[in-house]
Amino acid sequence: MTTFTDYILVCGGTGCRASQSEQLINSLKSAILQQGLQEKVQVLRTGCFGFCEQGPIVKMVPDNTFYVQVYPSDADEIVREHLVKGRKVARLLYTNPETKEHISDSKHMDFYKKQYRIALRNCGFINPENIDEYIARDGYVSLGKALTEMTPEEVIQEIKDSGLRGRGGGGFPTGMKWEITRKVVADQKYVVCNADEGDPGAFMDRSILEGDPHSILEAMAINGYCTGADKGLIYIRAEYPLAVERLKIAIAQATEYGLLGDRIFGTDFSFSIEIRYGAGAFVCGEETALIHSMEGQRGEATSKPPFPSEQGYKGQPTNVNNVETYANIPVILLKGAKWFSSIGTERSKGTKVFALAGKVNNVGLIEVPMGTTLREVIFGIGGGIKDGKKFKAVQTGGPSGGCLTEKHLDLPIDYDNLLAAGSMMGSGGMIVMDEDDCMVAVSKFYLDFTVEESCGKCTPCRVGNKRLQEILHRITIGKGEMEDLELLKNLGHVIKDTALCGLGQTSPNPVLSTMEHFHDEYLAHVVDKKCPSHQCRKLIHYYINAEKCRGCTVCARICPVHCITGERKVPHVIDTLECIRCGSCIEKCKFDAIYII
Structure with a gap:
């Protein structure tokens, strides 16, 4: 050897x-x-x-x-x-x-020294396609401990005492969900892993599955032991081929080692896991829509109750947790609930994984204790804003979250603080914006996404969000009116109160939060018909400064619609009615003679 x-x-x-x-x-x-x-x-x-x-x-x-x-x-x-x-x-x-x-x-x-890695503990340290390396880092020890030394009730109590809450966005106490599923009497139960990660800019679950798939399999088996289920299902979007490949390898290896299958660790407990594919629908991140998709039906949410823990996949009790939630389970059983609950805040225990992206120097996947401030994440771990630009906002929670501003930078990150500030934890997307970003355009971007991803089942989401999108479109092309601002606010609150599932109930958050914190930008778009950030093309105009222009003709030659005219060595002029605002002229001008108003 x-x-x-x-x-x-x-x-x-x-x-x-x-x-x-x-x-x-x-x-x-x-x-x-x-x-x-x-x-x-x-x-x-x-x-x-x-x-x-x-x-x-x-x-x-x-x-x-x-x-x-x-x-x-x-x-x-x-x-x-x-x-x-x-x-x-x-x-x-x-x-x-x-x-x-x-x-x-x-x-x-x-970037690293301010992190505390629990869910990401093995990512970057082991070969995810080698079960022996996972075992060498205490892999499957927690499953063995649960099956041979603890009753299901004792395991559930340990999870409850840890304070672990669902990392998929809802923040429901994990141990309580397991307990509810266990108490329901049924001949067949299921354990489901929600790996349908669809937030723009989010890659937390994908990275865990690619880097440490066995931790998810181990946690699902522990869940099955606690809830009385012998079948596990991983619902993952087919857009994650590498994660799927490594899950397949991990399932085969765990089965070969007797860590999945019949009579695990010589006990009476048997558990198997299958993979089910999603087609990339954001709404299927909602557990009832996910279950319908796995059943071969349309991915549409249903009203609750009954909850999946009572009546889920194929009408049977089903426990659904997301990837990051499962990634914490083996460590909690290994190190104890007291250890885990000592990390984080009073009501939000442990750590949280974030996909830090946008206008920040250190883009990447991070994990920090709950209670870490936004300032520490963005300027400490993230290294501050790119190109020395000024911080403007950070979007947490993806399309379901809100935009937080400079006044929120010292806000400790946890479920309750983010909700109180008008945003949410979500699955962990965190997109940083700088002074060049238009907040009206940002809210429209997220509305475009949710309108596209809505399942269309309920009227508030199907019709209401479409109306929000149309109003925002009018505002960004200079056709907005003052009454549109009041309509945006009222309609947003109605949708939040009446939509069927979490997608619709949270979809107005980007609009409402940007209206609250950046109301002056909305006024500029509506009253002055201008975009202060120069991002909304219909509201900006290109001009040539005659004092700086040398008449080199480069801008005229590069213009795709030939709207720039002028003789050589004579200041040029832009026909603003013909200009398509592509920015080619500014990019090529060597004398900084072209500006935007």
């Missing part, structure tokens, strides 16, 4: 794969072979490291050297310099943007 002394961990998540990490792995293996190190060094594919802005990422073990933005062409140098000569490749080390110093260990990077 070969005993390796060094390991090269390469991020194998979707983002890094799109940036040639698979080719990088092959190049590293070739370079190792060329140097005759194949008996000492092994290249391992892991899950997502989280620091997506700096990918592809390579981590050298055991010295923990962290290389960023590594490509196949860098493989020879890494092997030659780092492994053969014992010298770090300085140009591939992370550079602190403030101090400009190279940082070789991720533990000293602001």
Whole structure:
């Protein structure tokens, strides 16, 4: 048996794969072979490291050297310099943007050192396609403990005592949901994993499934033991092919090891898991719509009660939790409810995974204790706003959430604080916006999304959101009236109060929150017929400053609609009626002679 002394961990998540990490792995293996190190060094594919802005990422073990933005062409140098000569490749080390110093260990990077990883504990550390590596990090120990040392009631009580709440957005106490499902008497029960992640900019669940699939299988089996179910179903959108592939591998491995299937750990408990595919409908993230989709019906929500715990898949009691919720279960049983409940806030225990995206320097997947402030996330972990621009807003909770402003930066993140501020936790999307973003256009973007994704079953969502979208469209093209603002507000509240499911009930949040915090922008669009951020094309005009224009004719030649005229070495003029506001002229002008009003 070969005993390796060094390991090269390469991020194998979707983002890094799109940036040639698979080719990088092959190049590293070739370079190792060329140097005759194949008996000492092994290249391992892991899950997502989280620091997506700096990918592809390579981590050298055991010295923990962290290389960023590594490509196949860098493989020879890494092997030659780092492994053969014992010298770090300085140009591939992370550079602190403030101090400009190279940082070789991720533990000293602001992006990582302020995180606390529980759900993401194995992502970037193990090969997700090797069950032995999961087992080596205490994998399946919690399942064995639950089956051989605890009663179902004791396990449920441990989950209840931990304070874990559903990480899919609703925040319902997890242990209570398990307890309700257990108490319902039925011959057949089901455990469902909701992996239908559809928020724009969100990739939390996908990364966990790609980087640590066995943790989800283990948690689902524990759930089955507690609730009396012997069948598990993972509902995942077919748009996640890598996650699906790794789940299939994990299920096959766990079954081969006897960790799924009949008489697990020699007990009377049997549990199997199947994968069901979704077609990418956002509404199927709602549990009743998800269940209907799995049954082969239209993905439409139904009113509750009855809840799925009482009457779900095929009319049987069904316990539905999302990926991140399950990812916490094995650790809670391993370390205890007291340990988990010591993290976070009074009513929101543990940590939360966020997909930090938008106009922030450090885009990536992060996990922080509940109660961490937005300022710490955006300016600490996120490294602040790109290009030195001014922070304007952050959208939490995806299309269902609201936009929070500078006055909310010191708000501790938890379920209750975000709701009180007019937003919500959601599944964990967090999109940062800067001074160049138009908040009216942002709210319209989210309304466009929810209108497209509505199942159409209830009138408030089907018709009401369409009317909201039409009003916002009028405002962004300069045809809005003052009464439209009152109509937006009233209609938004009516939809929230009367829609059937969470999609409709929360869809007006982006509109209502931006109207509250950025009312002056709405007034500018309606009264002045101007977009202060210069994002709404119909409300901006391009002009040429005659004092700066040298008459070089570049703008006239690049204009796709030929609306710029003028003689050579003479100031040019833009026909604003013909101008399509594409921005080509500004991009090419070398004299900053073109401006927008």
